[in-house]
Amino acid sequence: MDQGSFITLEGIEGAGKTTCMAQLRLLIQQAGKSYLETREPGGTQLGEDLRQLLLGHKHTGMTDDAELLLMFASRAEHLQQKILPALGRGQWVLCDRFTDATYAYQGGGRGIAFSRIRALEEWVQKGIRPDLTLLLDLSVEQGLERAGKRSAPDRFESEAMEFFRRVRQSYLELAGKEPDRIKVIDASRDLDEVLAQITIVVNNFLQEKT
Ligand code: Z5A
DSSP states (O other): OOOOOEEEEEESTTSSHHHHHHHHHHHHHHTTOOEEEEESSOSSHHHHHHHHHHHSSTTTTOOHHHHHHHHHHHHHHHIIIIIHHHHHTTOEEEEEOOHHHIIIIIIIITOOOHHHHHHHHHHHHTTOOOSEEEEEEOOHHHHHHHHHTTSOOOTTTTSOHHHHHHHHHHHHHHHHHOTTTEEEEETTSOHHHHHHHHHHHHHHHHHHHO
């Protein structure tokens, strides 16, 4: 049976993950792979309900620990119900955000110690990690300008610039520690240039897998 891979997209607000997911999907389709496209928080009924709690404005004063645990509750359900079964069937899993977002937002942004996040990662994921992560990197100003044109800000998008600077910095530090897995894409460029970078990285990865 064909062996699947787990690919994630990451970046700050407005980095272009949704836009770039379409290109990733196309490349995986062109390679003839069966795939599951999904997102976090979310991806299951429970996960999508948790997403509404996490992104909506009903619980603006949510504690940092509650936010972290809800992210991992969504992830636990997602892994058991969707991601692991798909990988078990030999499918490719294309996921909009995963645990790198937790290190960046709850770790870098909120200031929760990475060691506590790692403990939850080990407990919930039991060694399951993405095989490839595309980190769409651009300045906070550019990201928020793009995101702002799109819709009303969610609970995260209402944070201050300094929060997003820490998030971006954490993402770049994660990429520095794991350059083989996390590929930094310059998302500040015109869309066709960004998509060209993604094509090169994903095609290289597909070649390595075959
Ligand atoms: N979160 C967390 O804190 N901890 C966790 O563990 C996880 C998540 C998993 C939901 O994420 C929130 O959850 C997120 C972090 C937190 N914070 N927020 N908000 P989300 O991924 O669903 O939400 P988002 O970051 O706002 O993503 P988005 O809405 O999907 O935006 P995007 O995908 O990055 O951007 P886009 O919609 O593709 O593009 C934005 C606009 O820019 C759009 O008009 C595009 O046409 C345009 N665009 C895109 N690329 C370009 C280029 N290259 N040039 C010009 N214009 C462009």
